[in-house]
Amino acid sequence: MSAETLTENSLASDFWQGVRLSMPVVVASAPFAVLFGALAVDNGFSVLEAFLMSALVYGGASQMVGIQLFGQHVAPWLIVLSIFAVNFRHVLYSAGIGRRIAHWPVVSQALGYFILTDPQFAVAEARAQSGQTVGFAWYLGLGLPVYVFWVVESALGALFGKLIPDTHALGIDFLLPIYFLGLVMGFRKRPLWLPVVIASACASIIAYKTVGSPWHVSIGAIAGVLLAVILPPHHSGVETRR
Amino acid sequence: MSTTFWIIIAGAIATYLTRIGGHLVISRFENIHPRVEAGLNAVPAAVLTTLVAPELLNAGPAEWAALVVTAVASLRGGLMSMFLAGAAVLILARQSVG
Structure with missing residues (x-):
């Protein structure tokens, strides 16, 4: 076996190790992705817009805040500022993870920061603290499935949300305050x-x-x-x- | 392009700045002032609270019941279980109270 195949094999095994660790996050975030899609449509987003927001912002709580304020016809710049404020905690994750991934190529780092969510930081930081290297293949294996499922399930939730006839009886309009209270308690x-x-x-x-x-x-x-x-x-x- | 589209683009840029900003800015400092760090720690709870509290003014019995159950459930379970408990109470209460 040549050195090259050895490296490729270990990269693939690193990737799949990350994928295995991502599964609990994929399962736990699924209901919230569907909920986001359904509520986004209920607050006046189109299916495409709900999909885009999940794909580009990719931050659950901030997306919920965004659609809540959008539904209340708040000025656009204040919606963006609120998204920024909710996501501001990432600054600390970013400062923390920066020294773990400084050895990656710049493009990989730029991508790595894009998928730096709460669980991504928690799992990657735990690996670093146990003395293991945080490699790009492993990090991508951990983050990519969460991202792909989040975006697809948001779109499905948005499609499904259009089919709900009586949103008041199902309490859809008050699910966000309940969700936010849950986050506050967390x-x-x-x-x-x-x-x-x-x-x-x-x-x-x-x-x-x-x-x-x-x-x-x-x-x-x-x-x-x-x-x-x-x-x-x-x-x-x-x-x-x- | 619609306003919604621009909100999404600007929100995405703002979010990416928070994800790369700590690495670009904060990691250049040797240590963060404790008061600044305390302020940063408080940001998520402070912002999210403002999205719940004013809802209490318009809340009826069904909404109050749901929020109380959510808070109690949070002492036990994770985010998903407290959310489901609160949502279940809300739906049941709305069916009966209207």
Whole structure:
């Protein structure tokens, strides 16, 4: 066996190892992809637009935020700003994973950052911390199936969403707040979670009543983030990770 | 091209900037100020809360029940199970309350 086939074999086996690890993520994200497609159509997107958003943005929570605000006829630039704000956590993933993939060719790195989702970061960082190399083939094996299924299932959800006759009886219009509450609860182990949530909730309700939608999103978010910045660092638990 | 299309393109660019930006910007600094890091940590919960809280003003009994069940279910299960629990309560309550 030549050295070349050896490398090819190990690349293929790295890829398939990544694919195996991607399966739980594929299964867990499937209902949300279908839900996104159905809700996107319910909020005024076409099937093609729902498909495009999944293919190009590729960030579940931010896509849900986008269609929710779109359905409320919020100004386009504020929708984009909200998508940016929800996705802002990726900055930390990107800073973290950067040193793991610095040895890849630049084009591979550019692609790698495009599919850097929450689970992609978590699994890749875990591999790096166990002392193994994060290779491009393995990383692609982990990320590609999640991406392909996400996009296809979004389109299917959008097609299916057009067939639902009575969206109120099925609660479709209120599924997003439930989903967002679920996401908020998922962050509850983070330091300062409760004070931030209370501050954002109060500020957004007051802003909603006074200034009006859509400003309650920005004002509420700024209130929560400012509180986290202002409180002494020993409350926020960030310095303990040094 | 429609407004929706441009929202999607701009949203995609904004998202890609967050995914590559940490590598391009933050990794150049030796360490991040604890207050900045605390602020960054708070961003997702802060933004997502603002999408739920004002809904409480317009919520009826069915919506309240669904949110309470979702919050309780979150103490036990993952995102999917709490979402399904909340959605099930909402659909059942809407059938009876209307």
